[in-house]
Amino acid sequence: MEEKRLLYIEVHQQKKQGLRISQISKRTKLTRTTIYKYLALDFEEAIEEFDHTSRKK
Numbered sequence: 001m002e003e004k005r006l007l008y009i010e011v012h013q014q015k016k017q018g019l020r021i022s023q024i025s026k027r028t029k030l031t032r033t034t035i036y037k038y039l040a041l042d043f044e045e046a047i048e049e050f051d052h053t054s055r056k057k
Contacts, residue, residue: 004050021036 007028014024025032028039 007040008038008041008046008050011035015039 007030010028011024011030014027017033019027021035024030024035028035030038038046
């Protein structure tokens with residue numbers, strides 16, 4: 001889950017630099033939908049979402 005946290009931070013940094021969603025998507029290899037999702041989350045929400053260690057079956 002550490003990788004997702006790093007991507008979350010990277011997405012926010014690139015958006016602050018003024019990059020468009022499509023540019024961020026190409027650089028991070030994430031879908032635009034995921035980019036929008038990450039940008040909608042604040043840091044506490046992101047930590048909570050990414051820290052789920054067990055998957056539902």
